[in-house]
Amino acid sequence: MTIDAPALARSKKVTGAITMDDIARLAGVSKPTVSRVLNGSTLVSAKTRERVLAVAGEHGYAVNRNAQKLRQARTNTVAVVLDFGSHRHGAIGDPFIFELLAGVSEALSMRDVDLLLSPSGLDSAAGFVELYRSRGTDGFIVLGQGKRDGMLRDLSRKDVPLVVWGAVHEDAGYCAVGSDNFAGGLLAGERFLAQRRTRWLFVGNVDHDEIRLRYDGLRAAAATTPEVEIVLLPTGSMTFAATYQCATDHMRAGARPDAVFTFSDTAAMAVISAFRKHDHLSPRDYSLVGYNNIPPAAHFNPSITTIVQETGVAGAILVEKLMQKIDGGRPKSVMLPTTIVIRET
Amino acid sequence: MTIDAPALARSKKVTGAITMDDIARLAGVSKPTVSRVLNGSTLVSAKTRERVLAVAGEHGYAVNRNAQKLRQARTNTVAVVLDFGSHRHGAIGDPFIFELLAGVSEALSMRDVDLLLSPSGLDSAAGFVELYRSRGTDGFIVLGQGKRDGMLRDLSRKDVPLVVWGAVHEDAGYCAVGSDNFAGGLLAGERFLAQRRTRWLFVGNVDHDEIRLRYDGLRAAAATTPEVEIVLLPTGSMTFAATYQCATDHMRAGARPDAVFTFSDTAAMAVISAFRKHDHLSPRDYSLVGYNNIPPAAHFNPSITTIVQETGVAGAILVEKLMQKIDGGRPKSVMLPTTIVIRET
DNA sequence: TTGTATGCGTTATCAA
DNA sequence: TTGATAACGCATACAA
Numbered sequence: 209m210t211i212d213a214p215a216l217a218r219s220k221k222v223t224g225a226i227t228m229d230d231i232a233r234l235a236g237v238s239k240p241t242v243s244r245v246l247n248g249s250t251l252v253s254a255k256t257r258e259r260v261l262a263v264a265g266e267h268g269y270a271v272n273r274n275a276q277k278l279r280q281a282r283t284n285t286v287a288v289v290l291d292f293g294s295h296r297h298g299a300i301g302d303p304f305i306f307e308l309l310a311g312v313s314e315a316l317s318m319r320d321v322d323l324l325l326s327p328s329g330l331d332s333a334a335g336f337v338e339l340y341r342s343r344g345t346d347g348f349i350v351l352g353q354g355k356r357d358g359m360l361r362d363l364s365r366k367d368v369p370l371v372v373w374g375a376v377h378e379d380a381g382y383c384a385v386g387s388d389n390f391a392g393g394l395l396a397g398e399r400f401l402a403q404r405r406t407r408w409l410f411v412g413n414v415d416h417d418e419i420r421l422r423y424d425g426l427r428a429a430a431a432t433t434p435e436v437e438i439v440l441l442p443t444g445s446m447t448f449a450a451t452y453q454c455a456t457d458h459m460r461a462g463a464r465p466d467a468v469f470t471f472s473d474t475a476a477m478a479v480i481s482a483f484r485k486h487d488h489l490s491p492r493d494y495s496l497v498g499y500n501n502i503p504p505a506a507h508f509n510p511s512i513t514t515i516v517q518e519t520g521v522a523g524a525i526l527v528e529k530l531m532q533k534i535d536g537g538r539p540k541s542v543m544l545p546t547t548i549v550i551r552e553t
Numbered sequence: 554m555t556i557d558a559p560a561l562a563r564s565k566k567v568t569g570a571i572t573m574d575d576i577a578r579l580a581g582v583s584k585p586t587v588s589r590v591l592n593g594s595t596l597v598s599a600k601t602r603e604r605v606l607a608v609a610g611e612h613g614y615a616v617n618r619n620a621q622k623l624r625q626a627r628t629n630t631v632a633v634v635l636d637f638g639s640h641r642h643g644a645i646g647d648p649f650i651f652e653l654l655a656g657v658s659e660a661l662s663m664r665d666v667d668l669l670l671s672p673s674g675l676d677s678a679a680g681f682v683e684l685y686r687s688r689g690t691d692g693f694i695v696l697g698q699g700k701r702d703g704m705l706r707d708l709s710r711k712d713v714p715l716v717v718w719g720a721v722h723e724d725a726g727y728c729a730v731g732s733d734n735f736a737g738g739l740l741a742g743e744r745f746l747a748q749r750r751t752r753w754l755f756v757g758n759v760d761h762d763e764i765r766l767r768y769d770g771l772r773a774a775a776a777t778t779p780e781v782e783i784v785l786l787p788t789g790s791m792t793f794a795a796t797y798q799c800a801t802d803h804m805r806a807g808a809r810p811d812a813v814f815t816f817s818d819t820a821a822m823a824v825i826s827a828f829r830k831h832d833h834l835s836p837r838d839y840s841l842v843g844y845n846n847i848p849p850a851a852h853f854n855p856s857i858t859t860i861v862q863e864t865g866v867a868g869a870i871l872v873e874k875l876m877q878k879i880d881g882g883r884p885k886s887v888m889l890p891t892t893i894v895i896r897e898t
Numbered sequence: 899t900t901g902t903a904t905g906c907g908t909t910a911t912c913a914a
Numbered sequence: 915t916t917g918a919t920a921a922c923g924c925a926t927a928c929a930a
Contacts, residue, residue: 225686227923238901243925251899270686274622275923278906283619288670292655303648310637317673322689325633325670328662341570341615343907344667448848474849481852503793504819507826509854572907583917588909596915620907623922688923 226269235263246271277343285322286530287345288312289330291354304472304500304519308351308373311523319527321346333362340368347534349373349526353384354416369533371526375417376541383533384541385526387517389418392546393425395515396469396497399548401433403495405467408438409458411451411479412471415442419471422499426469439465443475451475455482466494473498473505476512480553496553510552518544571614580608591616622688630667631875632690633657634675636699649817649845649864653696653718656868664872666691678707685713692716692879694871698729699761714878716871720762721886728878729886730871732862734763737891738770740860741814741842744893746778748840750812753783754803756796756824757816760787764816767844771814784810788820796820800827811839818843818850821857825898841898855897863889 228246232239237256244252245260263269277283290309316323324345329335339345347369353360357380363370364382376384400408408430414420423440430436443454451470455478468490470476476498480490490496490510498505498514505512525542532539573591577584582601589597590605608614622628635654661668669690674680684690692714698705702725708715709727721729745753753775759765768785775781788799796815800823813835815821821843825835835841835855843850843859850857870887877884 225688225923228925229923239923240902240925241900244900247925253899256899268682268686270683272623272923273687273689274619274628275906276925277619278617278623278908278923279925280906290658292658303651306648306651313635313637313671317671320673322672323670325668326658326662327667328665337613338615341613342618343570344618448852452852477849477852504822504849504853507793507797507822508849570907573909574907584907585909585918586916589916592909598915601915617907620922621909623907623924624909625922 225272226267228269228271231260231264231267231269234267235260282534283343283346284320285324285345286316286527287324287327287330287339287348289348289350290326291352292326303502304517305351307519308522308526311519311521312349312351312526313523315524315527319531321527333359333366336363336368336370337366347371347530349530352416353418357417369530371530371533371539373522373526375421376543377417378541380541383529383539385522385529386418386541386543387546388543389421389546390425390428392499392515392517393422393427393469394429395425395546395548396422397426397429399497399513399550400467400469400495401429401436403467405495406433406435406437407465408436408467408469409441409463409465410438410469411441411443411455411475412469413442413444413446414440416471422469422471439463443471446471446475448474448478451478452482455479456485459483459486459488464488464493468494468496470496470498473500473502473512473514475499476505476514476553477508480508480510480512490553497548498553501549506549506551513551513553514549516547516549518546570617571612573614573616576605576609576612576614579612580605627879628667628688628691629665630669630690631661631872632669632672632675632684632693634693634695635671636697637671648847649862650696652864653867653871656864656866657694657696657871658868660869660872664876666872678704678711681708681713681715682711692875694718694875697761698763702762714875716875716878716884718867718871720766721888722762723886725886728874728884730867730874731763731886731888732891733888734766734891735770735773737844737860737862738767738772738814739774740770740891740893741767742771742774744842744858744895745812745814745840746774746781748812750840751778751781752810753781753812753814754786754808754810755783755814756786756788756800756820757814758787758789758791759785767814767816784808788816791816791820793819793823796823797827800824801830804828804831804833809833809838813839813841815841815843818845818847818857818859820844821850821859821898822853825853825855825857835898842893843898846894851894851896858896858898859894861892861894863891 228239228242232242242260245257313323350372353372353374361381370382372382372384374384374386376386410423410426412419414423430438441458443451468479470479476496498512501514501516505514529539573584573587577587587605590602658668695717698717698719706726715727717727717729719729719731721731755768755771757764759768775783786799786803788796813824815824843857846859846861850859874884
């Protein structure tokens with residue numbers, strides 16, 4: 209069979225895009241055969257495959273992914289939800305969440321799944337459902353539940369595949385992957401106890417579940433020793449500036465804690481700087497424990513004692529769990545270990 | 554016309570998903586009418602609209618985006634390419650690039666355009682072309698050209714809508730948005746000159762176009778004064794650890810620069826820490842200028858003099874330019890101003 | 899091993 | 915203002 213070039217010219221197509229039909233015609237085979245070749249089916253002869261691939265390559269043909277997604281059950285797309293709002297304009301506290309994102313991105317890439325980043329309209333459960341029903345995504349990875357626990361619980365009841373990085377609750381209904389935040393708080397508390405500190409300060413917004421758990425851990429440690437008292441200092445936002453302001457106000461109010469536990473290393477830096485202005489120095493006057501162990505923490509002056517989360521594998525685990533969920537499984541939540549790195553503070 | 558419930562039951566559909574057909578039947582109108590209502594067409598009566606919306610809402614109907622994309626010219630999706638590789642495992646130097654990403658995400662959200670993050674297969678120009686031809690995206694935003702200038706030039710010749718954050722070359726062929734890196738280098742150099750420093754050190758990998766321009770700017774400033782000499786210290790990677798190691802090695806080799814310009818604030822922190830171990834202190838023994846003005850830079854000890862890039866609007870501009878490109882325009886490259894913030898170092 | 903026929907869920911065109 | 919009909923580009927069931 210010869211190549212029927214005129215037929216190609218006669219095509220009624222409006223858009224100039226090359227389709228599978230064109231390739232089929234040019235290679236002298238049928239459309240399904242081209243499809244088979246491109247999908248690596250074994251039910252095709254070597255020479256046919258070669259010819260098709262040659263023609264496709266020559267013409268720079270690329271399968272239309274939208275037609276594919278329309279036809280198939282899976283979209284091979286996962287939506288990753290990030291609270292960008294709290295990360296704009298110098299608001300990026302720690303690069304921590306982005307390490308997580310990088311891990312997720314890499315894990316999805318390996319499976320050739322597309323990553324839809326923070327699509328619009330996801331402020332309510334309805335938005336999630338709509339995106340899912342419209343077949344824009346096979347499921348969701350939410351990075352940091354923050355204050356969204358209620359909404360996420362709603363969502364999990366609606367059969368929307370969902371995995372969350374954050375606090376792990378037994379009864380949440382959705383699969384969560386996260387550090388053992390409670391243990392992290394406990395570790396900080398134990399450090400303070402070992403140093404015989406009694407006037408503890410917790411810096412962080414306990415509306416966020418993960419942070420509340422750290423606070424709970426800290427209190428659990430405090431509970432073992434009667435003379436310890438804990439003051440809670442919530443920061444309006446998680447920005448460096450807001451934390452610095454809060455810490456400054458706290459100093460001005462006359463507070464002089466001898467132990468401080470902050471929700472992040474960046475927050476720790478803010479506190480150290482603010483306190484220094486009031487000649488309240490670490491480690492001389494107070495112990496301090498941060499969170500996340502970001503690289504500069506080790507080299508800040510003073511170097512910062514901090515809690516380490518296992519983020520290296522987190523992305524891969526999140527993706528793995530979501531895929532299980534999408535495949536109809538019921539993946540269990542996972543709690544990753546936390547450790548403490550003792551430094552000058 | 555009454556609602557024909559049995560007809561719905563008789564439907565041959567395989568997937569349980571509700572389609573526009575179903576809504577049309579249930580609302581007693583035709584499919585195109587439903588489409589019109591959902592797309593806000595004015596060619597539909599108020600009561601019809603209401604009825605359709607009621608039925609659609611009641612059944613939680615969501616338009617299939619893949620069918621939509623298949624039918625329409627635009628996919629309303631933009632791929633954002635990030636060099637995640639250099640941002641894994643504590644490798645995230647500055648959160649800088651993520652501020653950019655946040656800005657882009659926000660700008661795309663406002664236009665209801667989806668953000669496809671770092672899809673796989675984009676290591677070569679062919680990968681970009683393939684994703685574009687397969688109608689997976691309407692265009693690309695590349696965040697940081699790094700060493701990819703050549704590939705990007707290739708790409709721009711193939712009619713792939715593309716906008717890049719990075720160095721702005723007059724002859725690049727692609728639209729670039731970026732800070733005036735040369736001016737940034739110049740500012741650092743002027744600072745050193747004002748302080749009468751003569752043994753300058755540039756820390757950074759000049760294989761990256763943006764960083765090379767800063768180096769060029771620094772050299773331009775140096776050229777005005779004969780006694781100034783510049784040493785180039787390339788860091789293997791952009792991680793904190795790699796920079797720290799390089800700086801340490803440099804000290805061990807006996808170097809004692811009296812002015813240092815680093816490619817990022819995080820790198821500045823690494824250098825300060827490494828130099829301190831050798832009792833080489835800033836500002837006592839050397840001036841230092843960083844880059845990006847990340848929040849902790851102001852509170853590091855010593856506080857870091859740094860170059861500020863205008864990232865606030867960058868995301869919006871990148872998106873705006875890409876949209877112009879997609880619409881067939883020829884957007885011009887933009888160079889954003891850089892300024893210097895003088896602090897202790 | 900290959901081809902024919904059909905359907906996936908929309909939107910666009912045209913006619914009514 | 916609405917409806918019938920035809921694409922959009924692909925993958926699958928089934929037949930050959």
